[in-house]
Amino acid sequence: MKINHEINRLLNFALQNGLIEAEDVVYSANLLLDLLKLEEFVPERIEEETADVSPILSEILSYAAAHNIIEDTTAQKDLFDTRIMNCAMMRPSDVISRFKKCYSESPQAATQFFYKLSIASNYIRRARIKKNIIWKTGTQYGDLDITINLSKPEKDPRDIIKAKTMKQQTYPKCLLCRENEGFAGNISHPARQTHRLIPLDLSGHQWFLQYSPYTYYNEHCIVLNKEHIPMKIARSTFVNLLDFVSKFPHYFIGSNADLPIVGGSILSHDHYQGGCYDFAMAKASVEKYYTISKFPQVAVGRVKWPMSTIRLSGESKNDLVELSTVILEKWKKYSDASVDILAYTNNIPHNTITPIARKKNDKYEMDLVLRNNRTTKDYPLGIFHPHKEVYHIKKENIGLIEVMGLAVLPARLKNELAKLKMALLEGKNDISNDKAIEKHAPWYKEIKAKYSNINENDINGILNDEVGKVFLQVLLYAGVYKRDEKGMAAFDQFISTI
Structure with missing residues (x-):
């Protein structure tokens, strides 16, 4: 019963x-x-x-x-x-029909329907997402969003054993393929029977709108190419991004870069990420404007942001597409050894762009974040990548979400920060003999020296702020032009070539 x-x-x-x-x-x-x-x-x-x-x-x-x-x-x-x-x-065709009906009312009504459906169906596992630890850290660049990602469960040893015995999967080709809709899944591939896709026409090509099962911010969506083709930043990228925000002006949309190290986790399938959220980057001001004579109707500025960002703003989509393409092509070939930027080594390309589009005050905005993935003996994971001093907090690639100011930090930090909290409250001078948190030892000493009196009332705020400041340093490391006089002069020098 x-x-x-x-x-x-x-x-x-x-x-x-x-x-x-x-x-x-x-x-x-x-x-x-x-x-x-x-x-x-x-x-x-x-x-x-x-x-x-x-x-x-x-x-x-x-x-x-x-x-x-x-x-x-x-x-x-x-x-x-x-x-x-x-x-x-409901079946996929019913979802699409409802979406279209809601869209006839407004784009907001359509996405609101689809998002609520994705939550109700448990495709977005909200109960797990609520386990994530989130806070904001105020900085000179705005309030950075910090997330300790606890939404992905640990694998059971029995499932790990089964996964090892499975033959390699070729269908669907990846987690972003259109063929995931309705797929039963297996030990190594999540079930997708409740997965629904909304077909979109972007500049004459078929794409699909879905939501991320692990939403990191409000209405975190993914727009994926019908074809399983690699990520590529090109003129068509800018066309597609601006076409999307024309259809959904309440959303932003951006693309990970198309090179390893500075790109996202899935470079094998062309896709974008968007949603209904204002990141610190979107709120950041332009600190210096430039004049590009061939594009007098486009406002061009350097954004006050840890990562090197050019912001274009104007009423004409075509002007923004053309100028973005000019900047991309210039940047792909641009070198400045004085600030460690080399476009190629042994014919291997290093320069690319992370673009983000939005509509603001009836104008189109395009943020172009300059990226370089070159490695050296001293920086084997990337010169413009988190450096060793911050590995204890963040070692992974800096993708689109982090670029915009939202840290996605590893689950291990939950327990490690709890141990650090106890050590600070107990007044320990050194934690280097504790294997669980020895990686944090230098950082721990800095915190201890910085705060003379740490107590139960302020310990959580102190640790949260200090983690946020480390993430800010991560972004500064990832910026190709450093936020000093030399770096900003080099940035201006690149702009002058446009």
């Missing part, structure tokens, strides 16, 4: 949240009975309002594990709860 009640609760939830219509209830119930190997079902009147399906799924998963329908591991539960939700969710 308990599983009967939970099925009724799930159907009630699906109705309340617009995943199904009343005419779909019997159909959805029968799909669930088949999935859970049940032969009987009694409809119940459920007097419950809930916006979170996680507690209901938890009960159904417990039943499935207890009755040997699934193995009791995190991966198996994730695969199965996605199958469960797909039994009580």
